[in-house]
Amino acid sequence: MVANRARLDKTRCLLSVGVGILGAQSLAFRNVDSAAFDNFSNLTARGLDSIAQVGPVGSIVLALGIGLLFYKLYPEFKKAGMRNRLTASIVAFVLALSVVIPRLVKKTITPFNTYPDYLGGVPRWHEAIFWLVVFVQLLSVGSLLAVGFCWLIHKTVGLSGLTSLDVKDAIAPPGHTTIWEKGARLFDGTPGHLALATAVTVLCWVPMLIINGPANLGFDTMVQLIQVRTGHVWDPMMMVELPGYAGQDHHPFVDTYLYGLFDELGVRLGHEILGFCILVVLQSIATAFALVVSFVWLRKRTNLPDSCTCVCWCLAAFLPAFPMYMSAIVKDSTWISIFLLWMVAFFETLYRCNNNQPVGWKLVTGLVVLGVLSGLTKKTGIYVTTLSLCLLLIVLRKQIISLLVSTLIPAALVMGLVPMAVLPALDIAPGGPQEALSVPIQQLSKVTTLHKDELSQSDRETINKVVDTDRAASHWRDSSADYAKHYGYKINSSSKDRKQFIKTWIRLFFRYPKDYIAAVPYLVDSFVFGNTYYFSGPVRCGWWEAGGFKLLKGYPDCKPSYTQEKIGIPLTDALNKIPPFSFLGSEALYTLWLPVIALGLTVANKRYRDLLYLIPSIATWGTLLLLAAHGPRYSLCFLFIFALTIAIPFIKGDNHVPHHVSG
Structure with a gap:
């Protein structure tokens, strides 16, 4: 018995060393361009150069870290049953592809040599060495992720199976209040704590808002402001004039009027940029409030410990990606608070349906109002909300009247009444x-x-x-x-x-x-490691053809402000290179990894009805695959709903029973 155990430990150690070395090489080899595959000698030389970029200490630490992780996590993979091993392997393969795929897609952009960017070039499909490297990458990265996922199943099965037991009673001695419990009291849902948590979140964002300030107005926003300020209506997609119209709905007209209102406010205050500064503050407050509401729902409706709620808040408060997008005047930043509140309402509706509780007119009203506002501030919003509620109605066949009202009224108003009556009444040209x-x-x-x-x-x-x-x-x-x-x-x-x-x-x-x-190679960009949500840009940029020179005259076109140039842009570059910020800010972490891991944990615990919570995420995936171009702001909702996505495998419910990890 002792000899067998010793042999198993030795095998486990050797396997961990091998996975560690291969894993470290695989991550480093992401930065080897396709020219390396001309011959084996060239591949070796360039591969060693790529590994050397990490540094001698860094490469050793990376290999040892990966090997140690595998050594610690492998026992849970070995103990898991066949069903959970299969689930873990599928999840790991999908996630590993997000690391490997950049090598498989033709990229002609200027190459970078720092994480998370990767070198471009033409894939050498005909080279056996090319496919060997791809296989090694998938095998090493996938192996580590598979054993890690089995460990995650083991750790979460107890929490996800609890029904009436309060989690904090299981982790803290009676009469003892932990620091996490004290912090989580801010998320008990009382008005005072809601206001306080929102205010603290905004205060944590203020330094980044100043650094990225005074505001950021991109191409789309400039076109919208030009319509309001100058009356010059111009279709930026078709590059044609639209005489006889007061505006155009290519970009949502509600956003156009909103931005025009704050532009006018700034002019009346003595400097038009002041109006946009006020808007930055207001949308930051609204989004911080929506995030706090999602954390309140997390604490009330899931079995996650208070420490998890507090960590989620810390991530939202201190990760620069969140306030960076709040400094931008663009429809995605304006819309995100509305959609996040709608997501909370959607989760609450599904929770009540799953537990045979009435939905209630207040919740229905919230779904209707938020659905309408979501569709009016971002056009894809109405498709995501309508499709999600429609699928919920078809699958559940509960609360039919409530779900019908929540589905049909926003769709009828946004897709029917607005284009047929509102736009003609306002002399606004419809989007093409x-x-x-x-x-x-x-x-x-x-x-x-x-x-x-x-x-x-x-x-x-x-x-x-x-x-x-x-x-x-x-x-x-x-x-x-x-x-x-x-x-x-x-x-x-x-x-x-x-x-x-x-x-x-x-x-x-x-x-x-x-x-x-x-x-359409750009369609995979949202789902692979390359882009991050770290963002800094100029105060205004573009559309001179439409009269953009008449707006914000005190700021040169496409030039950053002093703080953007001296701090914002260098900080963005640094965050893209420094772990763990490079990973925590990656687009693929939120668009792919969190939803897929949530899906896998839900399946592993046989909580199939809870897969319905993923409907809005899947619907949003569909919109990303129909876009004309890629940009991290198009998937911004995944960043802000991260806590709700994490919560899916841990949602409370009387219909859930604990399952053993063996599957």
Whole structure:
């Protein structure tokens, strides 16, 4: 028995050493560009250079750290049953792909050599060495993640299975109040504590708001302000004038009026930037309040210990990514507080349905109001909220009247009343239908260029009724669909033409799947490690063609402010290089890792009904896969709903019973 145990320990140690070395090399090899795969000698030389960038001490520490983690976590993988091993392996494979995929996607951008960025180049698909490195990366990273996930299942199964037992009673002696309990009292839901927690959060954000200040106005916001300030209505997507209109709804008109209001406020106060500073403060307060509300829900409706609630608050208060986006005047930053509150209402609705509790008119009213505001401040918001509630209604078939009202009224108002009555009454031009066709235009433009002679005459005619393929091809870029859409889309195409275009797009996918995927490589950017939510930019930028020079005259175009230049931009660069900030700010951590881990833990504990909490996240994934371009701000909601995502496997409920980790 002793000899067998010794052999097992020896094997475990050797396996840990191997995984540690391979894991460290795999992470370092992410920075080797595709030219390294010309021959084995070149791969070795460049691979050693890449590892050397970490430094001799850093590479040893990295390997030892990975090996030690594997050594500590492996026993839980060994004890887990086959079902949980399979779940862990699937989750690990998906997460490992997010590390490896950047090597598999063609990148022509300027290379970087620091985490989380990666070098570009053309993948060497035909090289056996290339696939060997990919396999080693998947094997080493995936192995570590698999054993880690089994350990996580073991640690969470007790908490997720509790029903009536208060978690803090299980971790603290009677009569003893921990520091976590004292901190978590701010999240008991009382008005005074709500206000205090919100105020403290905003105060923690103030330094970053000042550094990234006085404000940041991007291209989209400048177009909206130009409409209000100058009356110059210009379609930035089609690059055409829109005479006779008071505005355009390409960017939500509610945001346009809101930004125009604060612009006017600043002018009346003596300097228009003051109005935007006030707006930055107000949207920071609103978003901080929404985050605190999500932490209140976390404490009341889950079995997570108070320490977890406090850690989540600390992350939101001190991770620079949160206040960095609050300093931006853009629809995503304005919208996020509304959507986060809607998410809390959605979670509460599902919680009550799962536990046979009435939804109540107050909650329904909240869903309706927040759904309408979400759709009016960001157009994809109404699709996510409507689809999520609709699927909830279909699956649960409970609280039918409440869910119908919550689903139909916002959709009818935002998608029906606004375009048919409100926009004409305000002389606002509707947004063009080409936005929804961005990805099909990008893909069919590419297919037409590559396979023009193979397409039938009817297919070419159908495509050319919607897209000028020759013009689109001359401006086509794989980094964004905006170019093909800007220059190729035909404004005079009819709805019938567009319907036929979509049918052709669906049909040709089965003939040219490889070309379809190759045409939109940017769509994977939200789900792989590369971009972060750390953000700093100029006070104003762009759209001189539309009269942008008339706004914020005291600030040069596309130039940072003093604090942005001296602190904000260098800080952003540093955060991208320094662990753990580089990992904690990564887009893929929030868009992919947290939802997939939550899904895996929920499945491992056989809490299948709780998978419904992931519906809004999955719906948002769908919107990301239909966008014309990639930008971290498009997935910003994943960052701010992080606590709700973490909470899914630990939600209380009478229908949950504990399960053994063996599966």
